[in-house]
Amino acid sequence: MANRYVAAAPEFIPVPLSALKAHLKIQSDAQDAVLTDALNDAVDLIERYTARYLAQREVIAHVDELELGGSTMASPYAWLKRAPVLDDAVSTVVVDGTSLPPTDWRLKISGEQAHVHLLQGVTSVAGALPYPLKITFKAGYKTAQDVPAGLRRAVLELATHLYTNPGDCGGCEGGGSSASEIPASIRAKLSLYTIRRVFA
Incomplete structure (x- = not known):
């Protein structure tokens, strides 16, 4: 079962x-509601698509399994697959x-990503209730100016x-309300910002 993330509403829209x-060279206010919906949907x-929050918010990670520690830190950990995560981001485990x-x-930061290592006795959460590990943390950019151009x-x-x-x-793969609605030209640009594993 894949981990899942429940995020609060963003505090601002970066554009x-x-x-x-x-x-769009629109001066009238008649389409403001439709335009606002387009911004929110975008x-x-x-x-x-990127697993990157454009505005900081509280997130609860529901974790179904731990990963094995690496050479720098042997304890099992949960990888928070959302970014950017700050040094003091985690509030509860x-x-x-x-x-x-x-x-x-212990929270371990590498770039904009984070692991939460479990140090005392918890070696596995497999076989317990669904999503037995819940981590509350903050992720996202603090201001619109912090969001990459x-x-x-x-x-x-x-x-x-x-x-x-x-x-x-038109020009998208598939349909419906999903990342497949993003045209290929925009997806190519977003690939530079998509969260990928950078450390073990």
Whole structure:
């Protein structure tokens, strides 16, 4: 069973409505609600495609299995597959309903990614209840200015595409509300920002 993540709503949208309206040369306010929906949908699609949150928020990772430690830290760990994660991001680690004290786990950061190592006696969560390990942490950029310019451009381009092609996905693979709605040209740019494993 794959780990799953439940995230709070973002605190901001990295591209303001005014920027999208300027890009589309729209001066009227009549389409503001539709344009706002396009921005929100673009952010959601990009976040799911890259596993990168464009605005900081609280996230709960529901972890079904641990991974083996590496050469630098032998204890088993949970890989938080969302980014960017900051040094003080993790607030609680709960195993089978019991909150572990901070001395029983350690957050290890590499670049924008993070592992939570379990140090005291917990060697496996396999075979227990579904998603027995829950980790509450914060991930995402603190301000719109912190979001890389390439990602902000991708939001603008995808929102433009969604607005100008309502109900149509020409040039996309598949259909429906999923990352497959992202045109190939934008996906190529997003590949530079997609979270991939960088350490063991």
